[in-house]
Amino acid sequence: MTSLLNKSRPPVFCPGCGYDLILHALDKSFQNMGLQGNQIAMVSDIGCSGLFDTFFNTHALHGLHGRALTYAAGLKLARPELQVVTTMGDGGLGIGGAHLLAACRRNLDMTLLILNNFNFGMTGGQFSATTPPQATVGSGFLNALERPMDAGTVVAAAGAPFVARASAYQKDLSALLEQAIRFEGFSVIDILGVCPGRYLKQNKLTPKLIDQILRESEPLDGCVTKNARSEYGRCYREQAARQKVASPPAKVVPRFDPPQSGRQEVIFLGAAGQRILTAGEVLCIAGLTAGLKITQKNEYNITVLRGPSISELILSPEEIDYTGIINPAVVIALAPDGVTRRKDMFAQLNQNTLVLQVSGVKIPSTQAQVVPVDFKAQGIKKSDWALAALATLAGMNKVLTCQMLDAALEERFKGDTLKGISELLEKVMGQK
């Protein structure tokens, strides 16, 4: 087989650099597997490990420090047939930690070679995530204060199904690389080597010492049984094919006349859990059944089940420009949370505004026409009050009619839910 090394760009590693051996071992693995350059993507990031992609005649994607695995995943998901091999130094391991963990958990069929030489070679030998604390490095005393991380143990703990440790100097490195590339799933090899340009200047590290480190480490030599599982891309494609095709947004046939002409603004002042947004949506659909233009603008805190929930709706026969509330036709006061958030509004309301005031909810003094409602006495749950308020309005022929409401409920709900809500709202309308 022919070498995939780039003859016009020979390796430029420092003399004695472990990376040079890894480069040739990887080329040997590619040859042994009978791979062509266009079947492989070499992905790399910053540092000496980031030189790898230029030394091969393959597809190559070289990017930012620590992010190589993200490009690799994008490539692999788009081109499942491609052999994706990422090289990353111990620097990339540290800065790209979140991506490393995510790759282990995800288990896409790709290979990561951690080219671990215990320091930042290119920037002056600073300590990395794997530098031993006793080493003398370019970061002064800081290195002694932090504990190095064992990449193999970490990726195994994070779910990588193939994890091995290796020495750049071991004779059978190529065979191990091939095993990792052939493995269907995320395979990681932590390859230890020396950095003659920086690390060796002030520290002793030899192939023999590397062997000793490997002997003293918890053994990791390939498949991690507890992490064995199906490959992500395969699972994704299987699951995706089973999903229901999304229907485009429903079209609503206009078939009724609205009870009032002109722009109608409605504001729900409620609390999280009162299904304010759903009630707003029902009113939107009701408006569509009368051929009106609609906007619905919501306000809520990010806390899901606490805090105010406000929905501002505009129904208008004209195009709606400004989506804010200027002169509401109806204010629905459903909870103190929402009322407090908009307490300043009440003083500005005039007699043309109808305020539906749910019993027990205090409102600031106002010139508006206040109509009290007691949904609790009618046995209606708090979470249905916003919908019940729509029934009250429909019963008054205000903003929407009973026909519009019924049609909207049928568009929005199905089956038993529809039945339950319809019965509930009929009760409210009946009592009005």
Added chain:
Amino acid sequence: MELSLLEGNEAVAWGACHAGCHFFAGYPITPATSILNTMLRILPPTGGTVLQAEDEIAAMGYCIGASMAGLKVMTATSGPGLSLFSEHISFAIGSEIPLVIAEVQRLGPSTGSATRGADGDIQFMRWGNSGGLPVIVLAPVDVKDCFTLTMHAFNLAEEYRCPVFLASNKEIGLTRESVDLDGLERPTVMSRLPAGEDIPFFPFKPLPHKEVPGFLPIGGEVPVRQTSSTHGAEGYITIDSNEIAATIQRVKNKVETHVDRFSFAETLIEPDAETMVLTYGVTARAAHAAYKELKMVGRPFSLLVLKTLWPVPEDLIRKETRKAKRVVVVEMNLGQYVREIERILKDKKVDFLGQMDGRLISPDQIKEAVYD
């Protein structure tokens, strides 16, 4: 007319799919999350990929990988996520990687207010990259625009091979609106130009008479090189200053010199008006309401709504403001785009109305600014 209800964010997702988007990666963030949710409903059943990323840096990285593999890609975020996008925006600019970023802005700075609107990232989108080379930013006004401008964003990303932003806002993205789906403008879908038959393939050599290189995917027949480092036509690091200068200039020119071809805007000229209101985004809706009200009472002003913000459509702005003596710039921040207008319209009085408190600027505020 049969209307449908759609949020701005949903419209972005449907627009993306109509433009041929086949890959979406995103990290959940209010108020952009419903784009991720909608893409997750639409893409997987049709063979597309949706990935929930571990962070926003990764979301962009996944998109970069998939785009280089030949797919049309999109991500979506809000201000805090845009901050994390930065390094990959720079990569996509410098290495000519097509991608679309929907930015649903929320009130900043920093984590700010997740559920309040703003247009506070208008300069950030343009300049939040290392090197300062240009991007394209389109600004929707409503749900219709979210659909159509997203389609344009894909076309522009493909044509000019650069990141294209959709500068949305919580007040558009999460506002539900009635839309006539059949009446939506759907531009013709475009795809990046393929490379010629030249062997060897030079990934960064512009096509003949073009400023953009032809594209071949990573994973295709011919090995392709992509790199974030300063590169020559072959995609290897170069130290040749002339080559560097020529490439950088080309990457700048390919976007900036063609802005007239994608200067989206709406203009309402009132012949008797001395004042023109210039605005963009959701604020254009209040401006339009104010325009109608003042016209009705016989005190008209002209209105220019920009939908292309970057590169600054300077020719269009000069042309449309020609008859105005005074331009009032209105935006949901404390003065960002007004800097561009002041720079371009040195001969005119430029006034500013801004607000950054999570509330919409109202038609009354604009009327006051016009006749104060």
